Amino acid sequence: MKKLSLVTIVVLFLYGCSSSTRGDLTGVRGKKWYPEKPHGMVLIPGGAFIMGKAEDDVADVYNAPTKTVTVRSFYMDDTEITNSEYRQFVEWVKDSVVRTKLAILADELGMSPDGEGGIGDYAFQDADTTDQSVYDRYMYDNYFSISDGYEGRRLNKRIDLEWDTEKYPDIYYAEVMDSLYIPLEEAYNGRRTIDVKQLEYRYDWMDIEAAARAKKGRRKDFLRQEVIEVYPDTTVWIKDFSYSYNEPMHNDYFWHDAYSDYPVVGVSWKQAKAFCAWRTKFKNDEQKRRSKQFVNQFRLPTEAEWEYAARGGIESGTYPWGGPYLMNDRACFMANYKPLRGDYAVDEALYTVEAKSYEPNDYDLYNMAGNVSEWTNSSYNPNSYEYVSTMNPNNYDDENKRKVIRGGSWKDVAYFLQVSTRDYEYQDSARSYIGFRAVQDYMGTEATATKN
Structure with a gap:
């Protein structure tokens, strides 16, 4: 019952190709494709940047030596995933x-x-x-x-x-x-x-x-x-x-x-x-209903993608807004964290704040520092910068249960808000100060930060 007959195969062979090609090599002609920005996401143009600590490591962790790496273009949620x-x-x-x-x-x-x-x-x-x-x-x-x-x-x-x-x-x-x-x-x-x-x-x-x-x-x-x-x-x-x-x-x-x-x-x-995984299925079920091509998967960002996006195109910046200061020219705090020896309320937030709070960075991403730390897809190894690739670097080890979190949170001091600071949590752990945002690969290579 599951086998096609020989007659069917012959018919497909004889009539499966259109004669409109006139025998020339024209390639398989599909519908013209246009990129579609996913809802709630912004395009992060690919490029190279110096990953790691650009200044003294005040915590003496030495787990983020500087390294020039390149990442491909991708879309990223402009806020953390909300309740x-x-x-x-x-x-x-x-x-x-x-x-x-x-x-x-x-x-x-x-x-x-x-x-x-x-x-x-x-x-x-x-x-x-x-x-x-x-x-x-x-x-x-x-x-x-x-x-x-x-x-x-x-x-x-x-x-x-x-x-x-x-x-x-x-x-x-x-x-x-x-x-x-x-x-x-x-x-x-x-x-x-x-x-x-x-x-x-x-x-x-x-x-x-x-x-x-x-x-x-x-x-x-x-x-x-x-x-x-x-x-x-x-x-x-x-x-x-x-x-x-x-x-x-x-x-x-x-x-x-x-x-x-x-x-x-x-x-x-x-x-x-x-x-x-569900978000990908949810979107593609709708794509199928509308007879449109499937989108590629939504996923957690790699550690390198997260840091590149957090920097917002600013070279050697300490924080997503550049830095090194934590307040703007009106003496307002620029992120939700634990300032002034533990005065949680001085930044106008006791716990978390709404996902679209404070000013976004130059890639229009909100709260890449503070509010909640964010899961990445990368496994944590203090020495991983020494051996990961310089192109789309990622240390993914299924046996390593420690996963990198980035950005610091409402209960953290300023050091953890720095774009280059690395931290981790175990993959089966849940915390009141860890959330996440997703990314999706950009189809094609045209969008780069260094394009002339």
Whole structure:
């Protein structure tokens, strides 16, 4: 069933090529391509810069010797990822988890969409063969129906979920929804909340570096699957500070609308990676719907990309605005950090500030110093500057769980705000002072900072 006939192959051979080329080598003609700036991002033109400490290392760390490197052009989020943006990810995952639970139960009950408003309306789309395409029928017969799993089967997203308990369509729907919440004995003050442990995002990726270095192996040997709990760890506001009252931040910071435009925190490196994978899928699902070419992946920046972007094109600058001063000519602080021996409030912010605060650097990037430190895709090694490449340098070691964070945060002293200061955190850790922003590779090579 999965084999093409010899006749089909011959027909494709004879008629697969157009005669409009007149036999000339004209290349495969596709649609003319124009770069499209991703929403919320700015273009960082590629170029060379001196990476590392341009002046004395006052902390005596000596982990950032100067080195001239070149990076390619890329797009970067103009702000840190906000609570609102990350909540979109969490809500999408929650929606998918509920629909999957409903579809599985409907499948077990042998129910299919019948338009009567029951759980059957949420059955897998392939359960209804009325309007099924030849391709969908083929995939179902050859892959999904011969497996005990449900991977690859399409969820029905054409019908809205019902969250009002008074409007649940049937008892089966109520059973699924009940399983999504914490047990009654764990609820208090009449509030029964979602069990966030169930909000998992599953995605696959290919370890291209391992595949390139392997002497042999099939493609499937380098496919990796991740299953990540996506909800931020809101307890970081308590765990990060002993003998301190921060419960309001724990209770409200992530979900309340008052903090929608503030940077998300409590997100581990792995969760930040999962967000980037979802963002790519979310965009490409829309591209597919519109019959447009897929975009390349969103990802965390490398350490070199982050420093290059933070400098904003200013050679040997101490801070994103150049420096070496931390206040402008009106005596206003230029970033959110811990100044004056620990007076957190003197910069007009006790914790974080809105992601689009203070003045952006010359690449129109906000808060590349202070507010929250930011995850990068690079693994931390104090000696990595000695051996990384001078072109698009990156030290990525899957065995090294220490990942570079950059930019300093609201609770850090000025030293960590410097564009060349390196720090790290373990990839499975979440902190109240670490967030992230994403990048996307620029397609082509025209945009460079040194172009005449």
